[in-house]
Amino acid sequence: MFDGIRKRVVCMWFPRLPSDRVLRARPVSGPFAITLKSNNTERIYCLNAAAERAGLTRGMSFADARAFCPDLISQPARPDLDTRFLAMLRRWATRYCPWVGRDGADGLVLDVTGSTHLWGGEEAMLADIQARAMRAGLTLRLGCAATRGAAWAYAHFGTGSDALTDLPVAALRLDEAMVTALQRLGLRSIGDLSEAARAPLARRFGPDLLLRLDQAMGHVPEPVTPEREPPSFVTRMSLPEPIGLAEDVMGITERLLGPLCDKLDRFEMGARKLSLTLRRVDQGSREVELRLAAPMRDPQRILPLFERGVGGVDAGFGIDQIRLEATQVEPLAAQQIGSARHSPDRLDDLITRIGTRIGLDNVQRYLPADSHIPARAFLVAPAAYTGPDSGWSTLRPRPLRLFPPEPIAGHGPTPPARFRWRRMTLTTGRAIGPERLAPEWWLEDDAWRTGLRDYWKVDTREGRRLWLFYTPQNPGWCVEGEFA
Template identity: 70%
Template sequence: MFDGTRRRIVSLWFPRFASDRALRARPLEGPFVLTLRQGGAERVYCLNEAALGCGLARGMPFADARAFCPDLASRPADPLADQRFAVLLRRWATRWCPWVGPETPDGLVLDITGSAHLWGGEAALIATLRARLERAGLAVRIGLGATRGAAWARAHYGEGAALEGLPVAALRLEPETVTGLQRMGLRRIGQLAESPRAPLARRFGPGLLARLDQALGRQPEQICPEAEPPHYAVRLSLPEPIGLVDDVMAGLGRLLGRLCDKLQAHQAGARVLCLTLRRVDGDAREVELRLARPLRDPARIAPLFQRAVEGVDAGFGIEQMRLEAVQVEPLPPEQLGAERRHDPGRLEDLITRIGTRIGLENVLRFLPADSHIPERSFTLAPAAFSTPEGGWAPARPRPLWLFAPEPVDATGPRPPRRFRWRRMALTTGRATGPERIAPEWWLPDDAWRGGLRDYWQVETEEGRRLWMFYTPQAPGWFVQGEFA
């Protein structure tokens, strides 16, 4: 007798988890697969029952699958979306029992010991579970046993079957171990349990016997439910309705203190905050604050809410306030030096203030780019979502002002002695160069398709310091920048 009566474990296996999730979002009829690039080729990642009926299988090349099934529909797989859905499914399963853990990569394990009677018994609980999941569009196989291993084995190899009659692969063994046992004639768990243990341990190691003992209940195997992620939200119910901006800001200060304490306990900082003001008439007003960097300092966050709070219509009064950190990022403690002369957070606060008016994505900063082409030596990126990097390090000095090339009436490969630029007559005093810059042939750029450029630093007697270049393939001179 393999099963005891002390613990009762339920194993849920979703054989088509990824494809079922995708079809829940966008249903369609007929054969369907999710594809994922593996080993340099597109392969079948998951498939529905209709595709299985066409002879398709996981891991086969997608080109072969299309050849087998011309009517096959496909979408790219999204493993991150699958992970998020698995978290939601695990939280949903806690309604049946408090101990729910993940069974990677496509299952759940529930310890229903002591809770099955709340649902009318084990049979009623399993029937309700199956009906709810199938109604949600998820194919599921359910195993029940006295141990986690026994439940997993029945979910994957035979619901309700006797454990001793299941194949040895039901013990969650490596494929190499399963193949070795089959070559020895040990194909069923019952045969393995009756075999001498010492030879098995010498040949396959202690892992085989550990899995066997876990399934039989001789060795404990814990179910570790994942801890719920911290919820960064605080609420304040007011004894009397308020409507003045100062009163709202005072309540916000109390909420920020509690919220920031929670953020500090988890070494996190808020990136997006949402303040909900519920009025006495049942309506609510929301104020969202997007920060340029993660923060958990109430003294710095509160003033950033001021302008938005002033524009809120309080109606007949506000009776409840709720503050939530909608987006949170890690913010470990920083070491502050004794000689710190400025606060780097002042720039982020300024970016936040400007961003509340024009949008954080519209506040840009220049970043160096790895290119010797002058026009491509920098990029523009939102300041709130990028970090300042090291300065440019070109081989030669670069001008302070850079503009589109402007032609100069001059000839010859050497800088002209006299020339006119922007209606000014200029005389060359000193010229340094040339610096030859070749086009980046792998990138399309109409301005550089002409070929080489020889750049010169030209100091004029009139005080102008210009950055000029000569094009040898199509003789001509141009001014592209000016030094300070």
């Protein structure tokens, strides 16, 4: 009689995931560590085997580690890249079974039930996983059991021949405080815990302790939930006959843009970066990359932006396949459909067209900055990655044009009645001020080393409307701006 397939779960633990990620690209023969700032102190976040042999441990302050191991090489932690690397490993692990999920920040869990025979058995499959991880330069510990909790325990605390009941209570995925409390009661192993009375343990430690124990023992199910694969925004077309004219390539691109934008619309996403790959009959390929100033999914707006790049492609003996992919997407909510285009769309199209020629980063806009000093009250940012601000908010008007201070002759704290500026003799008609501005002492600025400034708005009889300032500490007058 058929009793069913025996459930098997594999836990993959990468104890040195951050350091292995870095050392795969740039190998280091000596001690190496990843550092992370915590509570204003740089501490060891991850380290390789050589650093552990040198006596370094996780959580040690970086200053102590450098004093203890002067030849230590380090890099700052990048948790975002570690997460991306683990996602790549999760996709790789699907070669062994379709049910693969993440297990914390440095592990994976696989439900290999019914899949081990494809690799010649459980031991052969585990050996293949370990061998491939070793060739990839990854430190990997494996655990395989009938439950997810037991597999995790074997991967983190097992030695290969231990029984589950012989492992320490920390193997039940308990927090450090609970483990310490259990050890003080003499409950050091999972076997000790399973033989103890359950009611007193539940009253003292709550239901989580017994839940973890039952999950490891198989009394309470704990399924493996695979992550949902992110949508792939790509379309392609293979051609029966090679093409070489730019008009033909643009026609195929138009046909590919339709379904691609429809898929973007279904997921309420917009393309920010598009890649058009043209495969030639000689197996070479040419790529046209389009970076957009704003998320888009309108084929009629996107298609003309490819003309410049497609026109410069060398088709060789012909192109037999075209592939279009949205390599970078951003959320783009559904919009009201109308016959008229909005001005923000036209501005985004203009920025994109200019950006394809000189680069999107070179199309810039001015944005307000939080500073009361006029020369620091703005910053320059790429227009494609920033939105227009509502404007500068100041208590008093500021000149339209600012320039480095230009000294003029004058005495006393009030504006001079007559002065020469840029080879012109000007007469003060009306003066409004003073507006005293103090330097930002927390920033180094040679231009403000003279200290306080008293600003005046001066309307001259000759028609010039200037912005003057007086420095009380070092008496003198300068012109810094001109009003429209």
